[in-house]
Amino acid sequence: MGPRRIAPFLLSFFLTHTAFAGDTSRASLEAISSTSNMAEATPVAPSSELLEWPKKDKRRFLHAVYRVGDLDRTIEFYTECFGMKLLRKRDVPEEKYANAFLGFGPEESHFVVELTYNYGVTSYDIGTGFGHFAIATPDVYKLVEHIRAKGGNITREPGPVKGGTTVIAFVKDPDGYVFALIERASTHDPLYQVMLRVGDLERSIKFYEKALGLRVVKTVDKPEYKYTIAFLGYGEEHETTLLELTYNYGVTEYTKGNAYAQIAIGTDDVYKSAEVVNQVTNELGGKITRQAGPIPGINTKITSFLDPDGWKTVLVDNQDFLKELE
Numbered sequence: 350m351g352p353r354r355i356a357p358f359l360l361s362f363f364l365t366h367t368a369f370a371g372d373t374s375r376a377s378l379e380a381i382s383s384t385s386n387m388a389e390a391t392p393v394a395p396s397s398e399l400l401e402w403p404k405k406d407k408r409r410f411l412h413a414v415y416r417v418g419d420l421d422r423t424i425e426f427y428t429e430c431f432g433m434k435l436l437r438k439r440d441v442p443e444e445k446y447a448n449a450f451l452g453f454g455p456e457e458s459h460f461v462v463e464l465t466y467n468y469g470v471t472s473y474d475i476g477t478g479f480g481h482f483a484i485a486t487p488d489v490y491k492l493v494e495h496i497r498a499k500g501g502n503i504t505r506e507p508g509p510v511k512g513g514t515t516v517i518a519f520v521k522d523p524d525g526y527v528f529a530l531i532e533r534a535s536t537h538d539p540l541y542q543v544m545l546r547v548g549d550l551e552r553s554i555k556f557y558e559k560a561l562g563l564r565v566v567k568t569v570d571k572p573e574y575k576y577t578i579a580f581l582g583y584g585e586e587h588e589t590t591l592l593e594l595t596y597n598y599g600v601t602e603y604t605k606g607n608a609y610a611q612i613a614i615g616t617d618d619v620y621k622s623a624e625v626v627n628q629v630t631n632e633l634g635g636k637i638t639r640q641a642g643p644i645p646g647i648n649t650k651i652t653s654f655l656d657p658d659g660w661k662t663v664l665v666d667n668q669d670f671l672k673e674l675e
């Protein structure tokens with residue numbers, strides 16, 4: 350009998366968990382101990398228990414991260430026009446960037462935006478794939494009036510959505526990001542949705558269900574307008590932040606630009622979550638872009654990956670995230 354081969358998934362587990370030189374974290378030690386018995390290991394299929402993890406995990410949308418050309422200009426626009434609060438700001442001069450976090454409530458319980466300003470960079474390309482952020486409001490007409498009075502750029506007047514009844518409007522912020530204003534009588538959090546365009550909706554749904562444990566809460570097909578949408582979340586439609594994935598019939602590619610960055614989602618175990626993502630990317634495409642581990646200096650454990658269309662998600666350790674807020 351020839352030499353036994355290392356089961357590919359065990360090897361990838363090892364690689365996923367040992368990205369940081371000198372890292373002797375729990376996961377690395379586990380990975381080392383699992384490889385030390387390798388000669389005895391019999392190749393087995395990816396564990397279905399592991400694939401169940403994203404559904405059992407404590408997941409929550411934390412923030413959307415994107416770049417802006419002038420932090421103060423955007424803070425003023427979001428606070429004055431949308432009524433968001435400035436939650437925190439940090440300047441990192443040694444890395445030549447600054448962040449501002451804004452939203453409608455505390456980060457412990459709300460989805461927020463994380464603006465990034467890179468010193469000296471005043472404009473970005475948003476690309477064609479990013480769709481919009483959505484804000485729920487009980488009266489779109491009134492909010493549009495308010496935004497217009499503040500000098501905001503209304504790119505779609507309020508009125509029922511084409512082919513439907515929900516009243517919507519579109520506003521462009523100072524960098525050109527679109528915010529959809531959507532009429533809802535009540536909401537758990539006004540900032541409740543991010544819309545991204547994808548090239549294969551079935552593949553994307555499968556990816557996000559398996560890799561992130563998201564569930565499809567609603568799909569809408571509008572053949573007359575040649576698009577299908579899937580809304581994915583971690584709860585019921587009106588109680589969860591939603592990832593809205595739009596498929597335009599026949600369009601399989603979009604440009605990403607360099608403005609929008611990623612969505613961050615909380616997890617109770619970054620290492621286990623990364624291993625699931627690793628298995629799912631092997632099956633459906635996409636790739637891990639940052640191996641699971643602590644960010645040097647901050648020590649918050651994260652992992653990041655791209656979906657099959659190239660959209661990035663960062664998984665952030667829930668406990669570490671709360672510590673950052675202290």
Ligand SMILES: N[C@@H](CCC(=O)N[C@@H](CS)C(=O)NCC(=O)O)C(=O)O
Pocket residue numbers: 480505509510511546574576578595597
């Ligand atoms: N081609 C559109 C498809 C998605 C779409 O049309 N969505 C609806 C909202 S769910 C919309 O933007 N409608 C425009 C309108 O009603 O004016 C896109 O890629 O943005």
